Amino acid sequence: MTPSLKAGTLGATMTYEPKKIEPKWQQFWLKNQTFRAEIDPSKPKYYALDMFPYPSGDGLHVGHPEGYTATDILSRYKRMRGFNVLHPMGWDAFGLPAEQYAIQTGTHPKETTKNNTDNFRRQIQSLGFSYDWSREIDTTDPKYMKWTQWIFKQLFERGLAYEAEVPVNWCAALGTVLANEEVIDGKSERGSHPVERIPMKQWMLKITAYAERLLEDLEELDWPEAIKKQQRDWIGKSEGANVRFQVCGHDGLDIEVFTTRPDTLFGATYMVLAPEHSLVSQITTAEQRDKVDGYVKETANKSERARQADEKTKTGVDTGARALNPVNGEEIPIWIADYVLASYGTGAIMCVPGHDTRDFEFATTFDLPIRRVVNTKKNKEADLPYTEPGVATASEFIDNLPTAEAKQKMIAWLEEKDIGSGTTTYKLRDWLFSRQRYWGEPFPLIKLEDGSVRAVADSDLPVLLPEVEDYKPRAGGNSPLQSATDWLQTTDPETGQPALRETNTMPQWAGSCWYYLRFCDPTNDDALISEEAERYWLPVDLYIGGAEHAVLHLLYSRFWHKVLYDIGVVHTKEPFQKLVNQGMILGSSYRYYDDNLSDAEGVKANCHSAQAVRMDGEKAVLKSDGSEVKERWVPLNQVRWEGKEACHPEQDFPLEEVIEKMSKSRGNVINPDVVVDYYGADSLRLYEMFLGPLDKAAPWSTDGIQGVYRFLQRAYRLFFNEVIEGDDTLREFSQGSGNEEQARLTAKTIDGVTQDLENLQFNTAISKLMVFSREIAKNAALPREAAEAFSLLLAPFAPHLAEELWAALGHEKSLTYEPWPKADASLLTEDLITMAVAVNGKRRDEIQIAADADEDSVRAAALALEKIQRFLDGKEPKKVIVIKGRMVNIVAP
Template sequence: MDNDQFRGKWQRRWVEGNVFAVDNFVDKPTYYVLDMFPYPSGNGLHVGHAVGYIGTDIVARKKRMDGFNVLHPMGWDAFGLPAEQYAIKTGVHPAEVTRINCQNFKRQLMLMGLSYDWGREVNTSDKKYYRWTQFLFLKLYERGLVYEKEESVWWCEALQTVLANEEVIDGRSERGDYPCIKKPLKQWMVKITEYAERLLADLDQLNWPESVKKMQREWIGRTEGVDLDLLVQEDAASSLTLFISEAETLYGINAVFLCPEHPYVKELCRVHDSDLSTRIADLQDPKVAVDGLSLQRHVRHPLTGAPLPIYIVNYLAFDGREQAIFSVPETDPKASSLCKHFGLPYISVLDEANMRACLKNSGVFSGLSRPEARGRIEAELIGNHGAVSRVRYRMRDWLFSRQRYWGEPFPLYRDCNGNVVAANHGELPIELPTVESFRPSADGTSPLQCAQDWVNCKDAADNPLYRVTDTMPGWAGSCWYFLRFMDPHNEAEPFSAASMEYWKQVDLYVGGAAHATMHLLYARFWHKVLFDVGLVNFDEPFKTLYNQGLVTADAFKDGTGRIVAVDEAEYRAGKYWLKNSDHELHVFNTKMSKSLLNVVVPDDIIREFGVDTFRIYMMFMGPLGQSKKWDVKGIKGCERFLNRVLSIFTDGLESGASCSEPAASDQHPLEMQWGKTLAKVDASFVTLNFNTAIAAFMEFMNQAEKHKAYFFERIGADFVKALFPFAPHVCSEIWERLGYRNIDYVQWPAARVRPVRATRIYINGKYMDDLVEGTGEELIDVDLARSKVFDALKGCAVTKVIYVPNQIVNFLGSYET
């Protein structure tokens, strides 16, 4: 039976009836469920992208049935490097490439039957949108959070662009894996570090995965310690400031390491040693492993007075925390390796054999524990050696400018004296000009510099002004798009106070964990600034964050190591072979990638198996938050399940039986089974582990087929309602054939017979609450219990969970002090 025969009919009805359009200020409780909107690449969507989109669609459909006014929008994070690179190669304008790609993405999303309100669609590269990105940037500028400085930045020759630190991994670009070098360029920076403490402290109030919060904490990198000023012995007028966070290791230092961009090193290059610049450049070559060179200069050890040699090393960044450090080989593996290379001796100061981790070889501090020694040594340094207590952060200020074309122009000018002049709000948007070439110049300046008719302009008094020719990073438009969705057609302001008050925070935000230290951190920072200037009345944008897991797929290599496309491989006799040959293939499982020729697109799967089969299988593969392996062989079972559902209702309709939901029979075995099934389905919306709901539906269908008449007459309508968010096309058709209308907003079913036995929830043996919606399934009940006592578990490192079905969930663990 073709369960996809209804796709065209229902998708047309949804569009023509504008079924998922939502109005502001409706007198209903609100729910805002949002996907991280995609960058519309030329490759289109693959099935890995579909996991999160289908998951949020299921939530949105269920919430509508629960009586909520649901905001579920979609748009495009459309500024980006790939479109510009394509433009450089082909001459096709990035706007045209982006338009075509957005159309393709939208077609694919609609093909999957996703219930977005397309009337709220936004595109960050649309001047109607980036007008307000520029407006909000000026709010940052007016608060003194934007400044310009010469910065040693990552430059990628292959991409012809500056990259932020977080876009470079081990000296190579995150996008494309190209080598990068450090290059001094004047850049616009945003003072995200001024918000470091708030960004760190406010993580505790968020219902986010601990793994993401941990990544942000480590990226922000709050460290307490002391600053020491040490005179350079050979240059009496020069001193170095060094920060130390583990003062107890001070007796184990044997050198001072400086990064190549340190101001003292630059001064040496300028005044004393012209050859030093060449040697430093060689040291910074990405091909060079961890290495360094001696400056033939020294400082004195702050406690012993012993001379400490100064080296330039190539593994430190000029970020205020690591520009100058003490070499402590005992605790720093890179320092240990370099010291062996340089032949620098050092002493051990940590007595690892002692259970208390005492100090040794540390003068009067020997024998003290590390915490006690740290406090006493810091007191000694502050009291007698001029040290100052400091809190430092690993996070640097946000490098906000790009020397590229395809991005938001800065709403800034320079006057004849080089002073920066901000654009008036009435001048916005500052639009991108037409240019002959999208390629940056050889010296790294933006292609906008060539549009001199655009660069040269005048103020109201006819004084000459010159536009800033850098553009904003791709992250700028995504810092606030969730607010524009609330009020997307407002031409007077980015969003109204009334719309923001109505929708408030995003209730559920779903996307990949890869965005933890970029988009999610930038959006939190930007939002806090908007809170401070009074544009929003809540200082965190996303109440609950959920990371969907990766979908991996098999990729293939032949005997020569050549990548073989998925459609060239066939499975025979328990192995994979090159089609129509006896050449065995090596198979390996990895993330879907165009370069590995293992991308599976939803279009093909939907065409072959049907849209609802595809949706059901994407959820059935495993928990939404875990990685899953794509295996097309597994989809057959989901296809059979939906065909069985269609068959049982077709039989019921042909028999002429009534499906009017009469009173339940407490004695009928199917009622109790349905109650258990619905409990598992309800529980899946708490944990978002929709695979358990699909499994429950399948198990119930086995029983329903033994009692077809009772099922059809007394449970069928509720079954269709419960399955609807997962398989909306099939269920919409069945619902209509049963004589009903508008299943999209019908009330969610409640079981008429349901065993209720409260499961008591404990933390370390202390009673906390009852779980009355328990299912008797351990994974589901533990997740439900965890959600129930979420606040009480904050700061508790759970080491064990004791579970007795329908009786006890006891979380055992220790709280952070």
């Protein structure tokens, strides 16, 4: 270490000044590559990964550092525990905002992305995270893209990527199609634009081929149950049977249905096809044709959202056709209705109104017969619809069988008669993988004149994006790449035939699907990852990120990982062993209302405080006259403070505080740069961890951060005398571990902080450090051993100050690889302990007694207490319960 890095030599550090300490250590770490990770088989590895960010133009907000701080704490802790830690950071840099900015301004997205990543890197580095920056990656880097395209090629060559004309989620506002996972309530996940379903030719990835494995392998993962459940639901496995129903009057024409309740076949009194079902027009009778055509058209025009809007009202039309129920030969009507989805199962169902709520509603609406074929488990008649498992009834050969057995017997019967078979169905659809955008990875594919599609040779990867004039998507669902003629028109190197390049690009998820692999071997030009690096570093030991990626990124990466597993690139079935979702950091928004309902500009609106407004359903109205008003938000920096009360900047009324997700539109975003400037990175890190448990949402409070800042100041003053003129000087330490009280406190703190770190309970760990800093030197000088231990314990949380203190103790090396302090176990247990004495469970007094005192002496000591005697009133206690080391409970008569 250079002498200039010794504490106090930089000039007048008269008090704890993060601005002097923090940049110094950040530069030190960078210059010395302190956190550089190399494969070292002699050490156990630990791979701590953050979900890498999309570098937006807005920069970091305080939500980002929460997860980053947590992984950083663990990384620093694990290094001190002797682990070889891989802790990298990079950029998920393809994405819509840079492209939209390009459309508006003509700036190449590459340029925007570069500026944004530079800003993100600066911000992240100002927080003192222990990333190995030599491993930084960027998904838009051609060297990275090459391998994204290479993986796509592997999928393509194994038939896992195919082009199909499918009904897609077309979002006109974004000018692109979206994956099912990107559509929420019929709107785009990004921006909430309307999405419609239209048929288009698109590239699909066969994620459904991995449905079972994606489901099964969830079992062994240490993930939050909620996320596992979301993935299970999304995969949506159901077991049942496919059954063929013969259509009357159409020789040999069958309609196949999927049912999870083959045991209720005797109760099937009608069938329903999705309006889009391919057989609809063929089987519709002449009398019903007009009605059916009308209904089909009507539902086709309805958006997906409108179709699902009110599920209670069932609509449908009889096709006039009849089918034979294969179990009893009964003729049953075939209807079409939009409550049956074309995309699930076979797009047709058999309806058992007695035992399915939806069928029941439909049958009631259209007066179709309802039949009871299942009784309760006790074989009693239940109210219909009865959807629980029970016992079959009125079902001939399966009568009296419990549901599970009845299903099995029915499936065996169907298979024997060759009219059906047991089947498993998944809700999971194949992954729609092409986007009509500029800023994404081009597909490494060429299309020949004969219609065949060929993958570009490995030696020609990566296929780079062409330069274009205009970044806007082209009409008719074509990507901007369509107009890059020189790029588009190429020749097949093998046959010399003219060929066209694929003009769609990959979705943003492509790059993030495998980035955790590249971090292990970021500059390898011969493989996406070397076998050595893969074997050593994988899997990721701790992965922290937002819960919003539950079924998007986390499902897609698992899928790609399994494909790579199958082709021998990776050796683990799953990429992320332990996953933690950090909770959101919420902001305070300030609300009022005005009567400018149309958002007209230049209008002098009448403003109202929230107190004058009540909610009338979805609408906000004035309490006084019931007229409608619209909510408005005052950005944080414009709020006028009257003491503790937030007020409208120009008018004289208080604003309503609403705690919610931070967003630009609310003006409640806290910029970490401002916090670092004022309190320093160590305070920001500490505060975010001190807010509460990592996985819970918590509101940001500007007052709250003062508490941790004061703690750091106190910690600093524990070590230094503050000198008004000149440098602060180190205090006199006592030698060794100090007096017994101090030695015990040190041991207890080491023990407690260590346990909390292992459990990711950072908030309680910090509180233990606070207690330590307040108590340790209260009555005696700070012992040297305590000072050393404290610096090391503080290091994962507040690394800059910790390094400063460590250096002040005379150490010349960074504390990064110092062994983690070990608690003296003999000091953790006390000889003399305090035990609470309770009467009837209520604490009344306490006794001081030897820790190893036997039950009888504890009992005697407790009963001897004057206060206890008072409660007993001279009588014998009914019972005395002694909980070793904790308390005595006396049951009074």
